Amino acid sequence: MKPTYPIMELDAPSETVIPMQSLLVAPFAALTPAELISHFRQRDVDNYFPLSAGKAKHIASAAPILDNQFTLNNETHRLDDKFDWLHNPSPDLEWLILLHKFYYSRDLALAYDCSGDERYADKWVALVGSWIEQVPDGFVNSQVTGRRLQQWLLAYHYFVPGRHCSAITAEFLLALLGSIQSQAVFLSRNLTPQGNHRTIELYAIFAVALVFPELSQSAELLAFAQQELMANLRDDFLADGVQKELSTDYHHTVLKNFLRVRELADLNELTLPEAFDAIIRKALEFSIHAHKPDGWLPAINDGDINSYLSLLRKAQRYYPSNALSYVLSQGEQGMPPTQRSRLFADSGYCILRSDWAERPYVDNRYLFFDCGGLGFGSHGHYDLLSFEVAAYGRSLIVDPGRYTYHEHDCDGVNWRHAFKGTAAHNTIMVDGKDQMAYQCHEPVGPQPRAAVVSFESNQGFDFVHGRALSPQYEVEHQRSIFFAEAEYWIISDLLLAADAHRYEQFFHLGPEAQGQTELQEQGIRAPNLLIAQARRAEIETSLKPGWVSREYGVKQPAPVLSCSQECTGSGWFQTVLYPFKGDAPALRVAALSVTSLGQSVPATQALALSIRIQSETTTYHDCFFVAHQPGPSQHHFADVICRAQLVFIRRDAEGGILSVRAYAAEWLEIGGRKLLDSIGKPVCLNYAQGQLKIDAIDGSVPA
Structure with a gap:
């Protein structure tokens, strides 16, 4: 058995009783x-x-x-x-x-x-x-x-x-x-x-020194703890407020201990530096955005599936804010955060969500995108470009958690590896390999790398584009996520390679979907969620058994959607995730051909989809286009001509245009009607309810 932690070499316990004179300060040392x-x-x-x-x-x-x-x-x-x-x-x-x-x-x-x-x-x-x-x-x-x-x-x-x-x-x-x-x-x-x-x-x-000032070492220990706590606080959190181990659970473990420091300092009338409070406020901002609408937190990297709202209530006493009040009261008090969706650029974490003001609050749509690395220490999973989805009070696509730190495999499975490996996450596995060579503890050797390429949160849509590289194979994985009308997500995956590879895409559902998930022609129907892809003969789709661990040592069966293909060189997937409340709508997804200068454009350059959503009361015909490599190329699909990184168009049942969203756009025609001519000046375009709004963009990733 490999221990989780190395056991320190230590001397045997001393049987000598410490004299009161050396244990306590005056006058307590003189007491009987x-x-x-x-x-x-x-x-x-x-x-x-x-x-x-x-x-x-x-x-x-x-x-x-x-x-x-x-x-x-x-x-x-x-x-x-x-x-x-x-x-x-x-x-x-x-x-x-x-x-x-x-x-x-x-x-x-x-x-x-x-x-x-x-x-x-x-x-x-x-x-x-x-x-x-x-x-x-x-x-x-x-x-x-x-x-x-x-x-x-x-x-x-x-x-x-x-x-x-x-x-x-x-x-x-x-x-x-x-x-x-x-x-x-x-x-x-x-x-x-x-x-x-x-x-x-x-x-x-710090606590021992404050609680027992009678102890002979307390004054020295307190001075030491105060100095080192501040240095550790600065080192522990990235500039965006996320704890550097990149575990949502351990972020809050650290936050909890620093909040205890704040409370003990107040009780003992100790003054902490202003920088202490500034860092804690940033850490709280991440917590506010990371909590799902139902109050739970995704278990990104090692950790259990927890809610830390009780911790935020304690924090509110020392760091009151309208945003904290809003989240804790589910929108009944305070004011919503100033940003609907948020990129935490240093950690690579991105949260896309619908309107904070939506009612009921728990119905909000929420996606947590992990575009960061493994993080400091041993708690990172091989999950680059993975994500979680929640909507209508339920977690729909989930990170399965950690389950164990132990490698004992009496049942023939190394469960530490099984939960830490790439296949246990909502990302893509290449040739059956993890994104890095498995280690139970801290990574050894080259690590996989991820980065956010672009991020935009605007009226009616969010868009984030990430890239990941692994030392295990010569394949670059690019994933972009488009949040359409604060309603559903379109996931575009591009696998760039020169040699033949097998690509397998995973979507891990929650335990509630066990026995309630149906494999359909274009994907699956699960409780409150449709997952669909345009039909492609080369993609093999199946439901596989999986596991979710909400707490250490306990696992529950849960279904996993697998979409796989074998390619000579580059491959791609494009997936629609449509959450719903009540009855499921009819969802049809079809690929649209894309041309440029009269020539067919390969999928590695640009993709387009037709998405038809039909409920008992509403029918939408949506059209989505994304260029993987933005540039001067002009593309043509359906009745659209554009020079843009992405375009989204929503029409009603009669074909009337309800909304248009475009990002990094210089030219846009729909049905022969020109909406944009801004050659050389990429902009963000929003059209809805008869109003057209155009904003300049600089193409940078905001902090």
Whole structure:
């Protein structure tokens, strides 16, 4: 078995009791043990977070722990009364890591708060005491120490201040304080070099120093933590506000710890630099846009499928904004963000969505496009140019999550690879290869690269064009996404190559689509979603079994649409994703021939589609054109002549033009009628409801 993290080489735990004179500062070092425990029981606790009250659910969660039964990462083991902390009963190292993080402290503490039953305190004291006796500082790695200190501080506040808990003796309190200080000092000398682990560790040092000013090392630890937290904050977030590991889940883990720093600083009347707040506000902007209309967050790269709205509510106390209020209230309060769709250029993340003001709020259409690299560290998946789609309160095309960090393959499958690999994402696999050679942990060797080529968010449409290159094959993948009338998406994929290759395109549906998805002539019909392509004999379409993991260690079956082709050289796909509410419309997609100067234009240069959408009340005839390589060429398709990167035209059932959208356009004729003549000056054109609007563009990717 390969462990998820390298286990540090450490000395055995010391059995020497730290003298009070070296553990505490004056005048506390001169107190007797009885006086000391009285001090900690009676002192004010206004320098720590407000405590929530225990509930019956915490008693239910804590009851198995009394019997040494631990359920961690959805895997349960019952340990002996005198179990060995260094022995792992699970084949997954993550289980042992969670045992040492002490998250179950919270259930024991809140169960005690709710019931007053001393058994919960006795158990916490027994677990902490045996851990101190058996385990050296830093076991497994530093971030585990950081997590454990956070949990011990929380439990301490339920068992000691304002309590007369018989399990908390003066001898135990001294051992606890000695271990807490020792672990905090260890952290200060063994910090993880970068990333979310370092943030967790620094926050733990900061919290220990503030909560226990009586400790002899607290003043030094506080000065150290303040300086390093600010440096780490600057290093941890990219200029666009996205955490550099490029995981939506870990972005919020880091944000949560920095928000705790802000709250503790306020409680202790510490002033933080203005730059601290400026970076946090940018991180919150990403969170505002990244949350789906239903409040959930896509699991991009490692992480579970979570909602962090509760974290945003806490953030609102310190960083109030109209946009935060709007998202938290689902549009009932505040004001919508100033941008409907948003590109986060440094991370390569792009979110396309319909009008924030739409009602009901959860009906908004939403697409998250991952046009970034693997990110710093080990949490990146091989998912360049993948995306997620949500609409009408449901996640329709999803990232399957992480499932596990463990490579144990007792059932013949390396599930870490299965969820991390390219085939587990909504992108294109070339020749059955991942976008880079698989590694369970941090990537080794050349990495795949991605970039946003162009982005435009305008009246009636959004358009983003990305490019990805892999060291595994000599194929350039270009993907453009056009969001038409804030209603549906057109995905254009171009695979540029000189040699023969097999290209396979994946669309991963949610578990709710299992058994509810029908393969049709042009694609599939799933709950609230149609996926269609123009008929092409060379494309093989099939539904395959897949998996989605919403939380660690749990996976659910979910269908996957696969579209594959074998090409001698370049290949292409063009796909319509049409979300719907209620009854599904009839959707027909057909390819349109494109010519230039009387010659047929290859698909690698430009593509055009006819899209017919017919519901019980409305019929639309849409026409879409995209040029993969913008330039001076003039193209002709259907009754349209254009010089543009893209053109979208919507007609009604009688052929009347309802809207026209064009980007990087210099010339446009429809049915012999000239709408635009701007040779040499690319513009963005919008025509709707009889109004024509033309805006200059500079072709740059906005920050």
